[in-house]
Amino acid sequence: MIDLQFSQLITAYVFILLLLFIVRVRGISREKEILISTLRMTIQLILTGYILVYLFEHISPFFTVLVIAIMELFAIFNIYKRTKVKLSYALKKIIAISMLLGTLSSLIYFLLIVINISPWYDPRYFIPIAGMMIGNSMTGISLGVDRLVDGMKTQKQLVEAALMLGATSKAAAKQIADNAFDASILPTINSMVGTGIVFLPGMMTGQILAGISPITAIEYQIAILLGILGSVALTVIIFVHFGYKTFFNKESQLIIEDSSNPVL
Amino acid sequence: MFELKQVKYQDIIDIKELIIERNKVTCIIGESGSGKSTLIKLLNKLISCDCGEIYYNSKSLNELDSVELRRSVIMLPQTPAIFPGSIKENLLIGLKFAEKPLAEDEKLSSALQFVKLKKGLAEDADKLSGGEKQRLALARVILMEPEVFLLDEPSSALDEETEQLIIEAIVQYCRLNKKTLIMVTHSKKIAKTFAERTIELRNGKVLAEREE
Numbered sequence: 001m002i003d004l005q006f007s008q009l010i011t012a013y014v015f016i017l018l019l020l021f022i023v024r025v026r027g028i029s030r031e032k033e034i035l036i037s038t039l040r041m042t043i044q045l046i047l048t049g050y051i052l053v054y055l056f057e058h059i060s061p062f063f064t065v066l067v068i069a070i071m072e073l074f075a076i077f078n079i080y081k082r083t084k085v086k087l088s089y090a091l092k093k094i095i096a097i098s099m100l101l102g103t104l105s106s107l108i109y110f111l112l113i114v115i116n117i118s119p120w121y122d123p124r125y126f127i128p129i130a131g132m133m134i135g136n137s138m139t140g141i142s143l144g145v146d147r148l149v150d151g152m153k154t155q156k157q158l159v160e161a162a163l164m165l166g167a168t169s170k171a172a173a174k175q176i177a178d179n180a181f182d183a184s185i186l187p188t189i190n191s192m193v194g195t196g197i198v199f200l201p202g203m204m205t206g207q208i209l210a211g212i213s214p215i216t217a218i219e220y221q222i223a224i225l226l227g228i229l230g231s232v233a234l235t236v237i238i239f240v241h242f243g244y245k246t247f248f249n250k251e252s253q254l255i256i257e258d259s260s261n262p263v264l
Numbered sequence: 265m266f267e268l269k270q271v272k273y274q275d276i277i278d279i280k281e282l283i284i285e286r287n288k289v290t291c292i293i294g295e296s297g298s299g300k301s302t303l304i305k306l307l308n309k310l311i312s313c314d315c316g317e318i319y320y321n322s323k324s325l326n327e328l329d330s331v332e333l334r335r336s337v338i339m340l341p342q343t344p345a346i347f348p349g350s351i352k353e354n355l356l357i358g359l360k361f362a363e364k365p366l367a368e369d370e371k372l373s374s375a376l377q378f379v380k381l382k383k384g385l386a387e388d389a390d391k392l393s394g395g396e397k398q399r400l401a402l403a404r405v406i407l408m409e410p411e412v413f414l415l416d417e418p419s420s421a422l423d424e425e426t427e428q429l430i431i432e433a434i435v436q437y438c439r440l441n442k443k444t445l446i447m448v449t450h451s452k453k454i455a456k457t458f459a460e461r462t463i464e465l466r467n468g469k470v471l472a473e474r475e476e
Contacts (some may be wrong), residue, residue, distance in 0.1 A: 161345030163310065165408070166335035167361035250331045251309055 001211040013038075055123045064121040067129050068107075072100060075138040082142050087151040090246040094239060095145060102235025103134050110227040132203065132224060133231040136188060140232040141239055144184035148240065151176035152247050154255060159247075162256055169248040177240045184236040188229050195225065265412070265444055266307055271316035276302045277468040279316075284463075289435055289445045291459035299468040300448040301342070304414040307446065308337040335362045339414035340434075344401035346392070351376070351400060352385040358404045367407055375403040379433050395426035402430055406437055413438060415447040417449060431458060 016038050023030050055063050076096050080087060087095070107130055111117050117125045152159065155176060162172035195201055207217035217239060249255050267453075271279045284290050288332045290301045297433040305311045306318060309330040318325045320333065338358075349359050355372045361367070367375075372385055379399040383392070389400060405413065411432060417427075431447070435458050438445040449455055455462045456476060464472040 092465075157341075157343065158345055158347060160310070161341060161347075162361055164308065164334060164339040164341060164345075165361040165405070166331060166338065166357040166363075168331050171361055251312055252334075253309070253311060253330070 001209065021052050025190075047184040052123070052127065055127065057118070059121070059123060061119075061121040063124050064126050066105075066125055067123070067221075071130060071134050072103070075099060076135050079138055079142050079145065083145045083149070085146060085153075087145070087149070088246055091110035091145070091149070091243060094242045094246060095141060098235050098242070099134075099137060099141060102238050103130075106227060106231035107133055108228075110223075114223055114227065121248055128203075129224065129227070131241050133228055136228045137231050140184040140188060140236050143187070144180040144236045144239055145243070147183040148176060148180035148243055151179060156254065156256060163252060163254065169245065171251045172242040173247065174250075181236055181240045184240075185229070185233055188232045192225055192229065195221075201225070236242045265321060265324075266446075267319040269317045269319075271306065271313045271318060273299075273302060273306060273313045273468075274402065275461055275468070277306065279303075279468070279470055280422050282463065282470055282473075284444075285461065286444050287442050288460045289438060289447065289458055290447045290461045290463065291455035292463050292465060293455050294451065294471070296450065296464035298451075298465040300465055301416050302468075304339060304416060304446060304448055307412075308334050308339050308414060310334075310339065333359060335364075335408075335415060337412040338405045338410040340401060340405055340416065342416045344386070344394075344397040346389050346397050346400065349389060350385065351383055351387050351389050353387075354389045354400055355404050355407060358408045362408055364408065371407070372403075373447065375407050376400075377411075378406065378437065379403045380429060388422060394445065395423070395430075398426070399433075402434060406434075409441075410443070412444040412446065415445065415448045417447070417451075428454075 016034065019034055020031055023034065055067065075100050079095055080092060081098070110130060110133070111125060112120060115125060115129075120126075152173070159172045159176070163169070201221050204214075204217045204221040207220060208214055247254060247256060266282075266284040268279050268282040271277060272342055281440075292303060294300050304309070306313055309325055309328070312325075320328065320337065325333065347354055349357075352369070352372060355375065356366055359367060369385060376383065376385075379402050381399045381403065383396070389397070392400060415431075415434060430476075431454060433445075434445060437443070447454075447458070459476045462472075462474050462476055463470060
């Protein structure tokens, strides 16, 4: 494997210079965003690199659990920030619970049963795999949250009409909940279809560049894609199953927040 | 059938006492903003009153399961709700929601005939006009055979003739089948023509009650 020298790494920034040149010539005012994002990416990755080196040298269950907790927290707050709709307190709680339950149970199954790592807290496996599962679940659930909240608002009339016809709140919200689940897992399913033909996944590419046999890299990649799908699906199904209930009270009445008079 | 005692809802409804009788056509009239629609939403627990009690068949609504109640006290909203799909699917969806046995095509067609909607069961419900949608929604609730119909006045987008037709159909059905109809309307003329009893609201309070 070719070890990148610092000077070699610097030459890669030519791509950014090229991009800056193009946007300048075309008069697209994006220089600031490009510079900030390049800088952030560089600093974040350098820091992550040093942190990972430290963690790999000081293997401890405490550090591994701490890192996972930080990842989960970051992911959960990122979902709150990324969703385009206003979230109620109850829904925020459901999002946090779904993320924790969905990702952690998939992660534990994947690491202990599928990969069978030892010790269970080995950060070399635990952290990158947790990152992929939590990251993908975060994206999936964000789409689901948008679709569910938006659906409950735009189709409020149909939901209320269903209640008037004697529907349970579950039946009244079923279509919207199903759409939210569908929207959440579709990107993951689509990426599985394109994998290996349209693009080579980052993890596999990284392993191949690091000198691992492509067959081993592919085995890992297949396992991780299945694990990601499982984690996204589990997270989203928990979210959808409990999330729709936050729009109803115990009398099966529709309650939609941030609207002054929802039922009139 | 319904009995209201000291019922308050926000600052919209403030009713000291009111009785709505079984098997009768009751019209609730009043100016817009007088609380008519809110009152009928209280009757099927689409909303709950802040204080006071509402009784249905001598049982407090607080003791009744909301979903079960709505299966026998069905409300037809101002704007008809049309679900994506065919006319048949729209007719059946009410029975599905209420977990009742589904009706055969023949029964569905006769419900359409009853509301004078000359359309095929397979046609797309979304392509119907406003008045036709209202009649489809009415046929749907008739198939559900509830005890009480709550009818919020059909949206003002309807022409007078269609409105008359819809109200005539439901009044006729209720009289034939001994059902209770509680109907909100702004029109005193409609109330005079169809109601056996009229309740007039103003600012959420009962202003007058009379037998027609």
